[in-house]
Amino acid sequence: MGAGHAHVLYREATSPVHRLPPEVKIAAMVLFTLAVVATPRTAFWAFGGYALLVAAVAALARVGPGWLLSRAAIELPFVLFAVALPFLGAGERVEVAGLALSVDGLLGGWNIVAKGTLGVLASLLLAATTTTRDLIVGLDRLRCPQIVTQIATFMLRYLDVLVGEARRMRVARVSRGDDPRFLWQLRGFAAGVGALFLRAFERGERVYLAMLSRGYSGRMPAVWQGAGAASAGQWLVGATVPLVAAGIAATAVALT
């Protein structure tokens, strides 16, 4: 736990994207996603443009395509839904390889796969280049209400507490002769879930009180936030991605 609070998706590296202040990255990512979603689904070329944009940022951030694609598997359930749509959709049908598929369903499925994938890739790039601590700092600088950043801070902090406590309880169970295998682990886990919660809370409460006694007042000290807020130049650099995306989206809307 001592070694910083980097999450599993963070990729330790130095790159221009890593060095960009977090608030710039968050804003760019959100705006990029909005531009993608606003694009008409029939403007196929536009999605190619977005994919190129994502690839360019990934290359800048030194994030390999293999890493990105394997992490993007989180999206799979929605891909399945998208595959089902051509069969379920209503309206006009088209014959593809002997199957009568709904045109609307095909477009809808494409819509979900394309926009969903681009969104997932964008957030993965954000995650790969931003530590959780920076993420909170970024949200704080974007004028997120303090109560929200506070809950988020404690959530990320206590995740480690929760996981550590669960591991301790499992070791305790095993060392007392429990032999959990596969699904039967669930029974022991379910029986202990209340205890786990309480133990994690009591540990978390001590963490909180220790923080209070060291002067915590609902907001992390300025030192913790590292370098200062983004400069105008950094905002401009960060704005290139959403601006290009917005340009593509506007052209696509105008053309269709």
Add this chain to the structure above:
Amino acid sequence: METLAMHISNGIVNGPVAAVFAAFALAVLTLCVLRGRRDLDDRLAPMAGLVAAFIFAVQMLNFPIFTAGVSGHLLGGALAALLVGPWVGALCVAVVLVVQALVFGDGGVAMLGLNVTNMAVLGTAAAYLLIALLLRVLPRTPAGLAVTAFVSALVSVVVASQGFVLQYWLGGTTDLGGNLAGLAGTMAGVHLLIGIGEGLITATTVVTVAKVRPDLVYALRALRPAAPAPVVPVAGGAR
């Protein structure tokens, strides 16, 4: 079609509907921030963090039901409402959703308003209304609390899933024709099962916490019927 149990991703519901729900979610969350500030004291702050962490952890448990195609996860709205109250509770669930959308790509960023409306707003609100009702009606025993937790969790999950059906009906990007009723039925069925699991976890957790540290359960503190404390006579009456 049963695979919708994950958060709504980009492109499933069209832009205007997503924007309307985003505005709605933002308005409700603003209210929650204003009301939640009053609730958040030294006891509730770490609790809120832990509840959020707990929900985050259980939402990662994407468990398959029946077949590989069907998956769902727990929502945690009822747990949050019971332990930290409706205002902070909704914020906890919303924080979980925001972090998941930003760094894990679970649920599209543009669809955040829809997800927050379903799980943080609808789920927590339904749970808290039921909790407020049931805690007054049921006996004040661990069993009564367990039933309250179970029922409110179950109902909140189903309500949240129907929120998605409503949104899909308003602005689904693909016209399912007559299949919308089927969608509603499937969502309700799958989430009934999830709700049972969620209800069990919520009930075990809350009852354990209430037994050991009843002061930590917001619902028990806030909904205590007209406190009997003032009746205690002051010995001697020296004032």
